Amino acid sequence: MKISNQRTVYGETLIELGKRDPRIVVLEADLGKSTQSYGFSQVFPERYFEMGIAEADMTSFAAGLSLTGKIPFTNSFAVFAAGRAYDQIRQGVAIGKLNVKIVGSSAGMSDFGDGATHQSVEDIAIMRAIPNMTVLVPADAPQLKAMVHWMVAYDGPVYLRVSRNDLPEVTGETPDPVRPAVLRDGTDAAIVSCGIMTARALQAAESMAEAGISARVINVPCLKPFPHEEIKALLQGAKAIVVTEEHSYIGGLSQALAWTLRGDGRPLESVAIADEFGQSASNPEELLRHYHLTAEAITDQLKSMLEN
Amino acid sequence: MDTKALQAKAAQLRMDVARMIGPGKTGHLGGSCSLADIVTVLYYDVMRLRPSDPAWPDRDRFLLSKGHAALIQYAALGDLGYYPKEEESTLKKLGSRLQGHPDLRKLPGIEANTGSLGQGLSMAAGMAAGLRMDKRDARVYCCVGDGELAEGQIWEAAMAAGVFKLSNLTAIVDMNGLQATGAVRERFDSSPYREKFEAFRWHVLEVDGHDIDCLRAAFRLAIAEKERPTVLLAKTVKGKGFAFAENVVAFHNGQMTQEQYDAAMACETRCNQ
CATH class of the missing domain: 3.40.50.970 (Thiamin diphosphate (ThDP)-binding fold, Pyr/PP domains)
Structure with missing residues (x-):
């Protein structure tokens, strides 16, 4: 890649x-x-x-x-x-x-x-x-x-x-600058992501596939105005949904999607930063691991949701 | 317009302000009236404007960084035909184009959204820079309050305008000496002003903000200055023109009694004679 x-x-x-x-x-x-x-x-x-x-x-x-x-x-x-x-x-x-x-x-x-x-x-x-x-x-x-x-x-x-x-580079030949897009199709579950977490969502979907679970990855480039209806349509059929962002779960993609899916009833969890500040680290990966912003965190979350 | 006509115009605009507020209602009478002569000289003598074409690219611009004094600008804009004069009665009513603070998307002739103090001078500097890039002759005038000089961003803007040598920018400090809670000198004395602006590479003029001829001369000097932005440190009286309001802190954003309102309107009769 x-x-x-x-x-x-x-x-x-x-x-x-x-x-x-x-x-x-x-x-x-x-x-x-x-x-x-x-x-x-x-x-x-x-x-x-x-x-x-x-x-x-x-x-x-x-x-x-x-x-x-x-x-x-x-x-x-x-x-x-x-x-x-x-x-x-x-x-x-x-x-x-x-x-x-x-x-x-x-x-x-x-x-x-x-x-x-x-x-x-x-x-x-x-x-x-x-x-x-x-x-x-x-x-x-x-x-x-x-x-x-x-x-x-x-x-x-x-x-x-x-x-x-x-x-x-994960968004393909002609990435749409504002519209949400399915970057990998899947039937069992969906991962909704933005920013740097989209690459990690794709990694997670890959490792899920190896475990026999088919996960769709939807990248959301425009967080406002938020494309509620488009995302709803793209989420059809997914039995469990994980949303992930390199941002606090407050006020970003996680809560925007929770609002989109209010009353929907499907399991929805977030892999994002908790209500806390960052800190220094010696490399980006170490820091992202510390805050659980990894493909493994997404995979673990989805698996536990599908098992329950 | 000659001096006398400009004086009469300023008196009329003050009256418009008092009428817009009305008796028993809260409004920024004091800081609007301290600016009346400055606004009059700018709108009726100095600035190149086309009221029928508010978006004319070569127009001069006036920004009220102390946006709470919008009433005096509304008075001038209404008088010049930027909007129907009778709309003045809608001031601060739901749906009105005459908002509590100026809104450029609502009222023709308003150049920026101001009211969060300290920001107007930066916007004015940006406009001056944009006009200069386009080699337009237009000038930008920005009025700030003396209490507003405590906002740090004013000095960021002052630095930038000095560094970029924005000689097409003129600031006017409305030095009425009173801020919302008392005398500027007692609340937060940020003087001296001349030395500060000079240190930030400005051309500084000290003027009587109620002397029409003095103001006209100062604006001419500002136009003649080709290297530096100019600031007029304009000594003014808050509430100027209405004896009951002059130098009274409460009229920063106060209410006139019916008697005071009547006195203000009687003043109009006198002015028109």
Whole structure:
């Protein structure tokens, strides 16, 4: 399976789109070499704003730029993009439905070394709670690329969640940037996933198949507006459902799906982060294992549900 | 308009504000009236506007970072024909385009959603940068309160505007000296202002915020400045124009009694004579 990096592809896609669309401008809060927005500054210095380490100002400044017809992309780590600039997003961007693209990089646990202050366990929840906001969580780099294209075409505020680390490409040749999709069919059970957990869901389905259980994997790239009816349709026939995300179970995919399936009656469990912060680890895998964000955790969960 | 006509216009807009609030109802009278002369000079003398085409790309922009003073901007916009004047009576009523704080999606002529203090200057700076990128001659004016200067984001925006040399941006600090709970100097004294803005590479002008000619001259100096953003430190009186409200903290967001309201309306009769 091909491995690629969302950050790298994000930076390349910005430049590619910047060449086609002069309205695109990029704002950064001194993390450009990590978020990969820096490359844009080398090609389009006049359309790149280094705002200093000032995420609040960056976000409101982007709102102002959008009101002159620009398509601003603000860049920071997800914790700061969604958390530190929350009020600026809510008040200045979302109420007016302004065309500002907020990119939260090093999202989830992907900044494994930096610990709780830099790991976003609640960014999706914060952004989903804001009216008018669209929330996108790419499962791999190709899907992220499709999303960035989609974001430029869409007129309105969008939050894009970007992972820091290399990921297997799982969404196929032409990943849809917003629609849920079945990435592997199965008849007994279903795994609903987003972001980096989609690759793990596919691994889990593979090992389940070896044990004679057929599990469907549904990737959900757009967490808001949440495609309740589409997902319901895709879940037809599944006898047990596990939802998985690299985010707190509060306010993200887990609770969105629980709402979709209210009154449905089928067993539904979640493999997500508990109501707790992250911490430093020496590599991403060690951290994800510690928080049970693994294919094995999904497999174990599904098996125990099907046995009962 | 000459000075006298502008003075009369400012008096009329203050009256509109008082009428919009009405007796026995809560409204931001004080901070709207301290701004009346500044708003008048901007809307009727300085800014290039097309009220019949609110989205005209080359228009000058006015943002009220202290969004709670929206009433004075509503008064000017209604008077200039951005919306039917009779709609003023719908202020803050369910479904009204005249919200408690300005909403750009609802009312023509509103340039940004403000009210969460501290954010307007950043938005104004972003607009100024966008206009400059497009080589448009348009200018951006942003009014902030002196109490609002305690918001850290104001100084982030001040830094950015200085660093980017946004000379098409003019800020006006409405220095009425009172914030919601008392005198700014007693509550949270963030002075000096001149030295701070100068340190952040701004062109600073100290003006009497009720002196029409002084304001006109200051805005001309701001337009002539080609290297730095300009800030007008405008000394004003909260509640200016209505004796019962001048320098009274309670009129930050207070209620007029029927007698006070009548006095305000009598003031109108006087002004029109």
